[in-house]
Amino acid sequence: FFEGALGGGNSSYCSGGASGLVTGMTSCTAAFVANNVGNMGISDAYDAWGSVSNGSFFTFGRTLTSDPISSAFGMMSGQTPSLATTISNGYGNYNAGFLQLTLTNWHGLTMKTNFTYSKALGTGNVVQATSSYATVDPWNLHNQYGPQYYDEKYNFNLFFNYEPPYYSGQKGIIGHVLGGWSFSPLFVYGSGFPVESNTATGDTGSFGESNTTYISTYENMVFNNSVPISGSAHFNTYGTNGCGTSGPGVNVSSNPNASCPANGGIFGDPIRNPILGLDGQIGGGGNFRGLPLWNLDLGVTKKIKVTERFSGSLYFDFTNVLNHMQPADPCFNAYDTSTWGVLGCGSNVQANTPRRLQLGLSFDF
Structure with missing residues (x-):
C-alpha cells in the first residue's frame, strides 16, 4: 500500500530526496516508519497518516478535509482542519x-x-x-x-x-x-x-x-x-x-x-x-x-x-x-x-x- 500511495522507491519521499526526510530507506514502508518515529512511538495514528496525506508526494486522492487542494494556482489550503458531527446513538x-x-x-x-x-x-x-x-x-x-x-x-x-x-x-x-x-x-x-x-x-x-x-x-x-x-x-x-x-x-x-x-x-x-x-x-x-x-x-x-x-x-x-x-x-x-x-x-x-x-x-x- 505505501509503495503505491507514496510513489515507489524512487519518489522524493521514499528516497529521502525531499527536505527533512530520512535517507537510505529501501522501501516506502520503511521510509514511512522512519519518518514517523515520533508519532508511531506514542501511537498517534492520525498524525502519522496526516504527515503523508498532506504531502505533495501522496499519489492517491485526498483523504482528509485538511489536505491541500490542487488547482491551477498551485496547492491551496484544505477545506477545514476538522469537521465534527454529534449524533445521539450512544447508550x-x-x-x-x-x-x-x-x-x-x-x-x-x-x-x-x-x-x-x-x-x-x-x-x-x-x-x-x-x-x-x-x-x-x-x-x-x-x-x-x-x-x-x-x-x-x-x-x-x-x-x-x-x-x-x-x-x-x-x-x-x-x-x-x-x-x-x-x-x-x-x-x-x-x-x-x-x-x-x-x-x-x-x-x-x-x-x-x-x-x-x-x-x-x-x-x-x-x-x-x-x-x-x-x-x-x-x-x-x-x-x-x-x-x-x-x-x-x-x-x-x-x-x-x-x-x-x-x-x-x-x-x-x-x-x-x-x-x-x-x-x-x-x-x-x-x-x-x-x-x-x-x-x-x-x-x-x-x-x-x-x-x-x-x-x-x-x-x-x-x-x-x-x-x-x-x-x-x-x-x-x-x-x-x-x-x-x-x-x-x-x-x-x-x-x-x-x-x-x-x-x-x-x-x-
Whole structure:
C-alpha cells in the first residue's frame, strides 16, 4: 500500500530526496516508519497518516478535509482542519439503590438523610450542542463504553433542623437568651469521580479518529501492570525523571515513578497508550479514581421576641464550617508527566473554598 500511495522507491519521499526526510530507506514502508518515529512511538495514528496525506508526494486522492487542494494556482489550503458531527446513538446504564430516612418534629428535631449506592456506565454522554467531541472507535461504539464521568459509587447526605423546645416562649431574661435558637447542619459525602488518563496524543489520535488539535474524547491509557495509586494525598512527594515534579509536592501516589509513563506511554511503561488493532474498550470517564469528598455547612438562627406584634431574627450561615481543606483531583497526562498524580495538576491543591460566614438580620411586624 505505501509503495503505491507514496510513489515507489524512487519518489522524493521514499528516497529521502525531499527536505527533512530520512535517507537510505529501501522501501516506502520503511521510509514511512522512519519518518514517523515520533508519532508511531506514542501511537498517534492520525498524525502519522496526516504527515503523508498532506504531502505533495501522496499519489492517491485526498483523504482528509485538511489536505491541500490542487488547482491551477498551485496547492491551496484544505477545506477545514476538522469537521465534527454529534449524533445521539450512544447508550448508557445506571443502576442504583437508594435509602432515605425522614424524621418530622420529634422533640424539636426534623431530619432527612439519604444514601445512594450506584453505578453509571455508558459511552460518555454529552449534550447535543457539544462541539469538538469524538468517539474512540466509530466502527465499534462499545469501545467507548466505561464509567461515566459522573459515576460515584457512594453518596450520602444528611440534613436536620433542631429547635430546642426549652424557653420557646422567651419569658424573662433567661428565656430571651436561651430560647428561640435553631441549628441546621448540612453534611454531604461522595466517594469520588473517575479521573481520565490522557494519552500522549492528547486523545483521538491513537486509533486515527480525528485531529487531536481540535477534537477530544474520553480515551484512556492501558495498564501494563498493577498501578500503585492510593485514594489519599501524600505530602512532600516528588518523582524523578520529569514525573510528578510540578506544584507543591502533593501527590495521590507515594511513589509517582512507579506508575508514570516516563517514556511517553510505550510498552515498557507501567501504563501505555492504546494501540490500534490491539486494544479495545478504552473509553469511559477514567480508569483512575479521584479523592473522596465531604463538606459540612451550618446555619444558626436566633429568633428574638420583643412584643406580640414585633420580633426579629439573627442568621449565622457558615459554609464549610469546619474549614476542611478538600484536595483537588489529580492529573494523569502522558503528554505532561510533570503533573502525573499531582493534586490540582500543579496549581491550586484546594478544590473547595475556606470557611465563610454570612450574617443576616430580619424584622417581623
